[in-house]
Amino acid sequence: MAISLIRTPISHPLIHSLRSSTLSSIDESLRRKRLLSSCAPSQLNPIRSEVSFCVGTHLIPHPNKVERGGEDAFFVSNYNGGAIAVADGVSGWAEQNVDPSLFPKELMANASNLVGDEEVNNDPQILLRKAHAATSSIGSATVIVAMLERNGILKIASVGDCGLRVIREGQIIFSTSPQEHYFDCPYQLSSEVVGQTYLDAMVSSVELMEGDTIVMGSDGLFDNIFDQEIISTIARCRDVVEAGIS
Template sequence: MNYAPWSWAEKDVDPALFPQELMANFYYLLEEQEELNNDPQILIGKAHAATSSIGSATVILAMLERNGILKIANVGDCGLRVIREGRTVFSTSPQEHSFDCPYQLSSEIVGQTYLDAMVSSVELMEGDTIIMGSDGLFDNVFDNEIVSIIARYKDVDEAAKALANLASTHSMDLNFDSPYALEARSKGFDVPKWKKVLGKKLTGGKPDDITVIVGQVVSS
């Protein structure tokens, strides 16, 4: 999950409280209500309703059923990729009001709810690798880089660490032509015209919070 610390901090609100309570509510609900296991969208709604902290957060939730179907509900610009035999076979799409302004669950009355979640599903196979992350990962690391890291590290913990480290490195590199920079230019954001004349363009990663989870499908 992801949150916007620059906006809530200005209001003297700890931006970590809302997502932390939201995630705790996910855990408690799953422990207490087994029927929720089949519907991540409903779980998002119940966890959101139970969250009393002030703040907001993007969120992605995925549940693997016994038949191998992965059900996904996503609000905002967190993402999920499925890697199979060295290629990306499934990707979620971010939800944004406008560039760099994602959908979010919020404590405010005006905002997105579980009904706004993008719901999808994918049939998994043994050996598939699932990567989930905040936009801090996907804004700074290209899909082909993700595939390369997954191929290099067989241990999922090591793969997750490597992806997080790569995202962090790219986020601080002013010369890296990141996914974020490419999208920004496609939306009309760029350097001033006089810099363009000199052959310059908007580049650099996006400093952000970075969350990465990597899992692999194995036989039970």
């Protein structure tokens, strides 16, 4: 599974390194406090409140898939306010001697390359369309893409059972819902002509605030860990960070 832990700090327009860092949540928080403390407002260049991602990722393959590096893929981009995505390869392709990881990896690579495309225009559903059309590998994947505008609006498009949670002050204030034909048969983008397309994506948006945490992952995360466990884990990490800073 792939997980992105994201906070949305108020950032100075000149601090590009803050918006583009890909760090562990603890190291990022320490660095963020140092960066923000050095940004005193200037009378000539007042600070404009904008939000952006600070990201930490972790990939934990299923024990039977470790040798292949797992069948999930993800990308992180600092374009605009930031973009993140997760794709989960469908294991059933292995029965046809097809590596299930190839399709999601190419899909995510294409999405990463297209995130700044003028036609995409910060629309994750259009990004899915263009990335899917550019993918030539055989296979299929469930996928979720989230793109952040600098005004704090997070736009989300998902096909299947990859998910996203927004956590604010110890509470989940937003979560995506899985799409399934029936149990254990989620919607998916595929190399096959018959299948779901970007038009089948579930599209949503949520307004973020400074300090929000976003957790994004494949069903390998959300099928095995309760939301309350995710919340408590994040709280413990914050306690460690605050103890280390104080």
